[in-house]
Amino acid sequence: MFALTEKPIRIGELLDSVTRPGAGAIVTFIGTTRDHNEGRKVLALSYEAYPGMAEQELERIAVEAKKKWAIEEMAIVHRTGRVDIGQVSVAIAVSAAHREDAFAACRFAIEEIKRKVPIWKKELFEGGELWIGTQSGQRFHTEPGAEVLGRFAPHSK
């Protein structure tokens, strides 16, 4: 199961999808929406994905993980649209015969998602909004003094 959804993620279904007779462990990672970030009071997050490629990249992560570790199955579901504070934005489940492989593969999956899956996160905070990853000071600003892409003007109200 490698999916995007606009609806709340059902963890039970995710676990069922990786349950295997040969598995002695299921490890999960659940990312939830936090109410603060870098001093800002966060009201909600909004995710936008490139449909098709996003699911394909999720599945590629599982294929890579299966080459590196002895896992049975991996499933990943990511929310799109507005996600309120405390809700699940991403959930990963990995089953394996032994827990070491499941833990390692699960950690790998979340890091890879954040590195290369075309899903973008906009933070809606008190006083404005910001596409995460495009703030000032992040590594992709290669030219000193470059105009900051993504620094949104605060809402006027």
Added chain:
Amino acid sequence: MKVKIRLFAILREKAKTGEITKEVEPGTTVAELWRLLQQDYPALDVPGVRLLYAVNQSYVGGEYVLQEMDEVVFVPPVSGGSPCLL
């Protein structure tokens, strides 16, 4: 020949559109297309931003030569906030 460009997230907001069909010369690379697009949409002309290129739903290098009706996506930094370099 024509290519289809899709914009997401901050680039969609900057350009105020999510989809553009553009006529390009045969032999144009995806990196060159980005520069052409910035001429059409000055709001996208931001120095220092590092994008990834995706064509037909797979990442490619900037030297990729476009084909008729390719679907091109310029990928701004994804949700983790740190770009990967191809």
